[in-house]
Amino acid sequence: MKIRSREVRRAALAATSAIALTLTTAACGLGSDSGSNDDEIVIGISLPLTGDFSEPGKGVQRGYEAWADYMNENGGLLGKQIRLKILDDQSSADRVASDYEKLINQDKVDLVFGPFSTRLVVPAAQVAQDYGFLFVEPAGAAEEVFTQGFDNLFYAAPAVANDHYNLLADTILSMPEGERPKTAAYASMDDPFAQGTAYGLRDKLAAGGVETVVDEVYPPNTTDFSGIAAKIADSKADIVVGGSQYQDAVNLIVALRQLNYQPKLAAFSTAPTNPEFPEAIGAKTEGILSPTGYTPDAEYPENKTFVDFYTEANGTPPAEDEANAWTTGEVVAAAVEAADCADPSPECQQKLIDHLRENTVDTVVGPLSWDAEGRPQSAHMIQQYVDGKIRIVLPEDLAEAEFVFPKPAW
Amino acid sequence: MIPLVSGPLLLQSVILGLLLGGLYALLAAGLTLYFGVMRVVMIAHSAFLILAAYLAWYFNRETGIDPLLSLVFTVPLFFVIGVGMQRLLLARLRPATLTMMSVLLTFAIALVIEGGLGYVFSGTQRRIQLGYSGSSIELFGARIAVVKLIAFALAAAALLALYVLMKYTRLGQALRATIQHPEAARLLGINTDRIAGYGFGLGLATAALGGTALSLDSTIYPSLHWHWIGPLMAIIVIGGLGSIPGAAAAAVLLGVSQSLLQIPMGTTWAQTVFYAALFVTLMVRPQGFFGGRLAQRF
Numbered sequence A: 001m002k003i004r005s006r007e008v009r010r011a012a013l014a015a016t017s018a019i020a021l022t023l024t025t026a027a028c029g030l031g032s033d034s035g036s037n038d039d040e041i042v043i044g045i046s047l048p049l050t051g052d053f054s055e056p057g058k059g060v061q062r063g064y065e066a067w068a069d070y071m072n073e074n075g076g077l078l079g080k081q082i083r084l085k086i087l088d089d090q091s092s093a094d095r096v097a098s099d100y101e102k103l104i105n106q107d108k109v110d111l112v113f114g115p116f117s118t119r120l121v122v123p124a125a126q127v128a129q130d131y132g133f134l135f136v137e138p139a140g141a142a143e144e145v146f147t148q149g150f151d152n153l154f155y156a157a158p159a160v161a162n163d164h165y166n167l168l169a170d171t172i173l174s175m176p177e178g179e180r181p182k183t184a185a186y187a188s189m190d191d192p193f194a195q196g197t198a199y200g201l202r203d204k205l206a207a208g209g210v211e212t213v214v215d216e217v218y219p220p221n222t223t224d225f226s227g228i229a230a231k232i233a234d235s236k237a238d239i240v241v242g243g244s245q246y247q248d249a250v251n252l253i254v255a256l257r258q259l260n261y262q263p264k265l266a267a268f269s270t271a272p273t274n275p276e277f278p279e280a281i282g283a284k285t286e287g288i289l290s291p292t293g294y295t296p297d298a299e300y301p302e303n304k305t306f307v308d309f310y311t312e313a314n315g316t317p318p319a320e321d322e323a324n325a326w327t328t329g330e331v332v333a334a335a336v337e338a339a340d341c342a343d344p345s346p347e348c349q350q351k352l353i354d355h356l357r358e359n360t361v362d363t364v365v366g367p368l369s370w371d372a373e374g375r376p377q378s379a380h381m382i383q384q385y386v387d388g389k390i391r392i393v394l395p396e397d398l399a400e401a402e403f404v405f406p407k408p409a410w
Numbered sequence B: 001m002i003p004l005v006s007g008p009l010l011l012q013s014v015i016l017g018l019l020l021g022g023l024y025a026l027l028a029a030g031l032t033l034y035f036g037v038m039r040v041v042m043i044a045h046s047a048f049l050i051l052a053a054y055l056a057w058y059f060n061r062e063t064g065i066d067p068l069l070s071l072v073f074t075v076p077l078f079f080v081i082g083v084g085m086q087r088l089l090l091a092r093l094r095p096a097t098l099t100m101m102s103v104l105l106t107f108a109i110a111l112v113i114e115g116g117l118g119y120v121f122s123g124t125q126r127r128i129q130l131g132y133s134g135s136s137i138e139l140f141g142a143r144i145a146v147v148k149l150i151a152f153a154l155a156a157a158a159l160l161a162l163y164v165l166m167k168y169t170r171l172g173q174a175l176r177a178t179i180q181h182p183e184a185a186r187l188l189g190i191n192t193d194r195i196a197g198y199g200f201g202l203g204l205a206t207a208a209l210g211g212t213a214l215s216l217d218s219t220i221y222p223s224l225h226w227h228w229i230g231p232l233m234a235i236i237v238i239g240g241l242g243s244i245p246g247a248a249a250a251a252v253l254l255g256v257s258q259s260l261l262q263i264p265m266g267t268t269w270a271q272t273v274f275y276a277a278l279f280v281t282l283m284v285r286p287q288g289f290f291g292g293r294l295a296q297r298f
Helices: A002-034 A054-073 A093-105 A118-130 A143-147 A166-173 A192-207 A226-235 A247-258 A301-314 A320-339 A346-358 B007-038 B045-063 B067-088 B095-121 B146-168 B170-180 B182-187 B192-216 B222-239 B244-270 B273-284
Strands: A040-047 A081-088 A135-137 A153-155 A183-189 A211-218 A239-243 A265-268 A289-292 A361-363 A366-368 A381-386 A389-394 B136-139 B142-145
Touching: A040 A054, A040 A093, A054 A081, A054 A301, A054 A320, A081 A093, A093 A118, A118 A135, A118 A143, A118 A153, A118 A192, A135 A320, A143 A153, A143 A192, A166 A192, A166 A289, A166 A381, A166 A389, A183 A192, A183 A226, A192 A211, A192 A239, A211 A226, A211 B244, A226 A247, A226 B007, A226 B244, A239 A247, A247 A265, A247 B142, A289 A389, A301 A320, A320 A346, A320 A361, B007 B045, B007 B142, B007 B146, B007 B170, B007 B192, B007 B222, B007 B244, B045 B067, B045 B095, B045 B192, B045 B222, B067 B192, B095 B222, B136 B146, B142 B146, B146 B170, B146 B192, B146 B244, B170 B182, B170 B192, B182 B192, B222 B244, B222 B273, B244 B273
Parallel strands: A040 A081, A135 A153, A183 A211, A183 A239, A239 A265, A265 A289
Antiparallel strands: A289 A381, A361 A366, A381 A389, B136 B142
């Protein structure tokens, strides 16, 4: 008897759940047309606000929010107010895909912006592609982003990862024979963007005769870099290059200093442009290099507006992540204004995509145009810590300071 | 590419491995103590570790005083939290399912700590700024970082203190009796409930020490504890559950192995040494390689 009653209860529970589910689905279906009001444009975004990429993820968030605030204070987009719907994907590639699925399907957003970093951009772009959405992204720069066959993707920055160090590679290879570094050590996070930057430089230097003596890869959650540092120090490489994000470069540099390794040149992706970087490595920054797609000092009129607005709102000038996020906003806004629509319909989204395929957009990082796979066609600058401040040293016509080589001891 | 290992690199790696192993030993000691006195699998141990690291960082940021001094507050605080946790939460679990349920309970506590840290301090990577973070001492051509040496000294001192306490004090005798045979200990008049509380407090106090040591030379973030709990669990199984000397020996051995394996295998594969060793232990000698009769009964 007891078993019977339990069975009955279980069946009843199942039936109730099924009904509840149906009702929920129906409610969603009913509400679908009014996912956003007619007087606002909802933009769906998923960002790594926690986990491995939380640091840059929050930078991107600040940039997106500043852009939306700026637009709303200046009449909005197509006369409508912009509302951002930002989810936290916890730096997880599974999570980011389901986030965009939810944003497009359940929340019925009008437009989407990309997340941070290649590992998350690829799954996110796939979802956007499946629904025919335009996908402009602020931080997926690795080559694999552009080889997946996405026809809806545009990278809102000056150059792809493999080309970030191009100006530095040229400078090193054009040094006179006696001065030119002979050996190089590379350490890169197991991450397509970080590896792309380091390997872009590695391949160019190796082709130019600079021997690769250490080539290490570490998982993104590594915090103990003493082993890698020991290998690099032991190799006595002339130059050290880190394909890094943030905390990894900080920990690696401190570990290298602990081993008293003094390279002639040290270049790290992303990390040195972070305002917390100098303090984090104990102020021994002199001579450290980093490629950057952005500087607050750039003289494009869009950039002046951006820097003033951002600085007033946040108290500090924007960094690269914030700038690329703002650029994403600018690029999408340019397409929306040209196509005169911002809704999830495939026709509208296709119009937006077509516009960007054909046109150049003026942004805070300069005029941007894209190839058929979404690779931007400009170049990255090289920055270096000179007299305690990070300054542009390459290319020479934009330089704020002289390129320092060899690097002072750290 | 055939990696040619030079003598200095080998020496450097052994030194780094020993320093790392010392820290592992301290952290694993607490974990094995919980299991010993209470048959509790304490998933939240490394979360408390990160909590202590955050407290050290916060203390340093607010006062500018050396983070090591934060131990004056965190060690007693963690001891009290440990006793409280045992008396108020773990003691209420049914003895028959204690081990399994303690996994769930302490998993929940780990999530609460991680969430709390994220809420209060955000997910940003933090690092204590120390004037001596890059300083090192030279030894036969190898370099020993001052911060790592401090962390190692802290771990060694704590382990020694724990050893003396366990071996030569009445509390230690009572703790060991509780570990060896709770029923017999009770028959001899030992209040095993209270002793278990103290054991838990001691274990958590080692987390305060370990976390502070960790914070000296690493960036910290709220979810970092997941990175630590796996290797630590592997260490205490290999060392023999409940055996502090076993945990310490396994920790140093694995620390050095990890450091040496990094030379040919790289960082990604070197960290699998813990799990490879764990599998071998479970296949060949499930009770652990150093003492530890407990696991047989488990």
